[in-house]
Amino acid sequence: MKIAIIGATGFVGTAIRKEAVSRGHQVLALTRSPQKITPSSVLAVREIDVNDSEALAQALAGYDVVVHAFAPPRSDSVQERIARQTRGTQSIIKAAKQAGIERLVVVGGAGTAEVAPGVPLMNSYFFPPEYEGGARSTAAIKELLQAEKSIDWVFVSPPNILEAGVRTGNYRTGKDNLVIELASGRSYLSVEDYALAMLDEIENPRHHRQRFTVGT
Template identity: 45%
Template sequence: MKIALIGATGYVGAALLEEALNRSHQVTALIRHPEKLPQRANLTATQADVHDVAALSEQLRGHDAVLSAFNPGWGVADIREQFVSGSHAIVAATKAAGVKRLLVVGGAGSLYVAPGKQLIDSEGFPAEYKEGAEGARQALNQLRDEAELEWTFLSPAAHLEPGPRTGQFRLGGDDLLLKDGQPGHISVADLAVALLDETEQPRHVRQRFTLAY
């Protein structure tokens, strides 16, 4: 497949890039600083600004799928606004490019911990992550209203960590996955496995899903 990957040098994006290349996909990495990526077979690194819809749509044109690991950065003061506006621009550019398949990695904050109650609204949710999590929740809500694209939104387990690629994990829907009554874990390498599996064999079109060990 020909895959456009947004945010390929980030924590999640780097894992997605590795998994996609290991599966012999042709990857266009759309990043702010393409010089950060070494040359590799099947990889084209291109400078991109997700907020420039016209330019981004041209860069996405001709791909089979767009994978977005977009994150403005946890140190950004207006991270919520940046998250929402960037996500909106990526959706618009994907549609303008004529690419039907958009897969987005978001956060765990919008997963449900009880009927009508999401993790982000729970007591004790870390304050330093709340604005970013709210941006990701709003991005998901935008996608839920999107009828033209064949979108998928992947929320990781509550704890997303470095770790080995095992290929062994549980999948879920909109509810936070627990293990022994505690929020679950997943390695970023296995999150990449799940998203590339979904890219190759869609099972959650116009749905959100999650995973954990």
């Protein structure tokens, strides 16, 4: 497949990029830091401003699927992150439509995953306040996607703890619930296994215009 990844040098975007390349796909890495990636015969690299929807549409033309892994800097305030993510996502959606992209696979956040029916993690009493910026900004992505009718999107929410680790090849999925380990009670997944779940969904789509959750 031809897969374009927006935000291909970020924490999650890097893992997705490596997983896609390892599976033999033709990958386009779109990033504001192209110097961080070495191009190859299966990996093209292009510097892009996510807010330039015209340039983005030109770059995306001809690709089978687009991965939205764009995230504002963590150093921004909560409101700045929400505003920047909203603008960036609006631009990505506009560009994808203009380029004729039918499938948009989005890196979601754990904050919108439910810890009880109708209760998202980010609204629970035990949610760490230092994660609010990421949670609220990715929630803005989900809201924008839910208003879309003409593009086939999927929003993939990770567990509460997503960190660099080992690619085990194992993960579990849920629908809206935060995926929690039964034995330990924690919600965890390595970013390598998160990328695995993303590529499995890209290669064999099972979710359409909806969110699903992943974890161990």
